[in-house]
Amino acid sequence: MKGYGKVTPEVVAELRAAIGERNVLYEDKEALENYAYDTAGRIFAHDPEAVVKPEKTEHVSAVMRVASKRRIPVTPRAAGSGIAGAAIPIFGGVVLSIEKMNHILEIDPVNRVAVVEPGVVTNDLCKAVQEKGFLYAGYPMSTETSFIGGNVGTNAGGGKVVRYGSTRRHVLGLEVVLPSGVVIQLGGKFRKDTWGYSLLQLMVGSEGTLGIVTKVIVNLEPLPGRTVNLLAAYPDLDSMVASVAEVVKSGTKMISCEFLDRFSVKVTTDYLGTKLPYQDKAEAYLLIQIEGETDEELEKAYEKVGALCIEKGAFEVFVAESRIDSAMVWNVRQNLAEGLRVYDPYCSLSGDLVVPLSEIPQMMKVIEEVSEKWKIKVANLGHIADGNLHPLAVKPDDVPPDKWGALAEDFYGELIGEAVKLGGVGSGEHGVGFLKLPTLLATKTPEETAIHRAIKLAFDPQEILNPGKLVHQGACAAAP
Numbered sequence: 001m002k003g004y005g006k007v008t009p010e011v012v013a014e015l016r017a018a019i020g021e022r023n024v025l026y027e028d029k030e031a032l033e034n035y036a037y038d039t040a041g042r043i044f045a046h047d048p049e050a051v052v053k054p055e056k057t058e059h060v061s062a063v064m065r066v067a068s069k070r071r072i073p074v075t076p077r078a079a080g081s082g083i084a085g086a087a088i089p090i091f092g093g094v095v096l097s098i099e100k101m102n103h104i105l106e107i108d109p110v111n112r113v114a115v116v117e118p119g120v121v122t123n124d125l126c127k128a129v130q131e132k133g134f135l136y137a138g139y140p141m142s143t144e145t146s147f148i149g150g151n152v153g154t155n156a157g158g159g160k161v162v163r164y165g166s167t168r169r170h171v172l173g174l175e176v177v178l179p180s181g182v183v184i185q186l187g188g189k190f191r192k193d194t195w196g197y198s199l200l201q202l203m204v205g206s207e208g209t210l211g212i213v214t215k216v217i218v219n220l221e222p223l224p225g226r227t228v229n230l231l232a233a234y235p236d237l238d239s240m241v242a243s244v245a246e247v248v249k250s251g252t253k254m255i256s257c258e259f260l261d262r263f264s265v266k267v268t269t270d271y272l273g274t275k276l277p278y279q280d281k282a283e284a285y286l287l288i289q290i291e292g293e294t295d296e297e298l299e300k301a302y303e304k305v306g307a308l309c310i311e312k313g314a315f316e317v318f319v320a321e322s323r324i325d326s327a328m329v330w331n332v333r334q335n336l337a338e339g340l341r342v343y344d345p346y347c348s349l350s351g352d353l354v355v356p357l358s359e360i361p362q363m364m365k366v367i368e369e370v371s372e373k374w375k376i377k378v379a380n381l382g383h384i385a386d387g388n389l390h391p392l393a394v395k396p397d398d399v400p401p402d403k404w405g406a407l408a409e410d411f412y413g414e415l416i417g418e419a420v421k422l423g424g425v426g427s428g429e430h431g432v433g434f435l436k437l438p439t440l441l442a443t444k445t446p447e448e449t450a451i452h453r454a455i456k457l458a459f460d461p462q463e464i465l466n467p468g469k470l471v472h473q474g475a476c477a478a479a480p
């Protein structure tokens with residue numbers, strides 16, 4: 001197969017004729033640069049040759065027809081909050097930004113769904129459905145910046161997976177533009193479907209490599225009953241981990257269970273100018289959100305959880321009953337990435353291991369040992385009840401910034417290898433992008449890799465959609 005085509009002035013003229021002058025950026029270096037990187041960091045930037053901003057499905061379809069005619073790479077992009085480099089146009093070509101397709105089309109209470117365009121900011125959907133008495137439970141911690149389309153692209157998880165599952169569980173239907181420009185409809189306003197292979201589920205988490213999502217039908221949950229947040233401070237990691245296992249076993253209606261280590265808390269509270277209780281001696285914290293139908297049920301539940309945490313060694317368990325107390329506690333978790341990036345602008349946010357809950361103690365030890373061996377400091381945190389840890393690596397002073405990206409991924413590569421040995425995987429929510437592709441390929445069998453590639457080629461025979469991400473790139477395109 002011939003190499004990739006270039007975005008020439010003729011191609012730009014064709015794109016502008018198809019979707020409007022205002023929706024195509026070309027030769028504006030400053031504007032194009034904004035689409036060259038995502039939250040993995042500018043060190044991984046690759047400039048696009050053009051950026052298109054379709055306003056409707058027909059525009060997306062028209063762009064893909066132009067691109068497929070000339071084999072021009074197209075990288076779908078939502079908010080660019082991804083941290084695996086999945087939205088970076090590593091082969092140049094066109095970045096297709098869905099930022100203008102940002103309308104909530106319908107909130108349907110009878111079918112308990114919302115129908116949205118992919119450029120809707122996740123939190124805008126959460127707020128809109130909350131006003132109608134519903135919860136959109138698939139949102140990640142980056143809810144204020146990420147878009148629904150990006151959440152579908154990465155199968156985003158977040159703080160409430162332990163109770164509600166990841167984005168995949170909440171996507172009921174999709175409209176998708178294939179690389180050829182053909183539009184297909186998958187799923188719908190229903191919750192059961194054994195009508196053939198689930199292309200719908202395949203599309204979720206496919207990182208824009210199979211098709212471009214132009215409409216999403218999401219499941220809505222009833223709003224939870226009363227909730228309370230608990231903050232437990234621990235003298236060591238072992239007692240914190242032991243508490244999680246007990247709380248999970250207890251059958252309490254737990255909505256969230258987040259872990260933060262001492263260093264994560266220090267960096268974030270320094271950034272926020274606050275302090276958590278016991279901060280001078282606590283090595284780890286758990287932030288647990290619990291639900292109850294009535295005040296009595298809730299009180300019983302949090303007393304039970306609090307007692308379990310104390311029994312396993314917590315110094316103290318604080319109950320944040322008021323909105324203000326709860327916001328203060330969650331603020332630390334939600335500002336962690338920002339705090340870390342202020343502490344170290346090169347801090348890598350891409351650590352995202354998953355192991356069975358029973359293997360968390362061993363994984364914690366491995367993270368300590370491997371960090372010591374590589375002399376890399378990590379902030380360790382995560383959605384611990386899901387077995388999902390985010391060891392986030394700080395750049396050592398003696399490593400130059402241009403060497404750091406690759407070094408950090410090699411470091412994560414060793415950790416991922418250990419996680420796989422413990423029955424886990426190398427990413428629970430951030431995805432593969434191009435940063436984790438070599439490690440993904442190293443941990444999959446040749447048979448699995450061949451199936452992945454066959455699926456890619458079935459959707460995208462010319463490999464123009466987000467090339468170099470998630471699946472092994474064929475010999476038909478030179479590596480960037």
Ligand SMILES: Cc1cc2nc3c(=O)[nH]c(=O)nc-3n(C[C@H](O)[C@H](O)[C@H](O)COP(=O)(O)OP(=O)(O)OC[C@H]3O[C@@H](n4cnc5c(N)ncnc54)[C@H](O)[C@@H]3O)c2cc1C
Pocket residue numbers: 038039075076077078079080081082083086087098118140141142145146147148149150151152153154155156157158159206207208209211212213214337338429430466
């Ligand atoms: C502070 C912070 C906290 C975070 N917390 C979490 C968390 O708790 N859980 C979590 O899962 N992630 C988290 N992330 C990572 C990131 O926010 C998520 O991966 C998010 O889902 C990405 O959404 P986005 O809109 O930014 O997508 P982008 O980064 O723009 O794109 C992500 C992928 O989706 C593809 N894509 C985008 N739009 C489409 C489309 N219309 N059709 C097909 N493919 C498309 C892109 O090609 C790319 O492969 C966090 C990031 C930050 C910075």
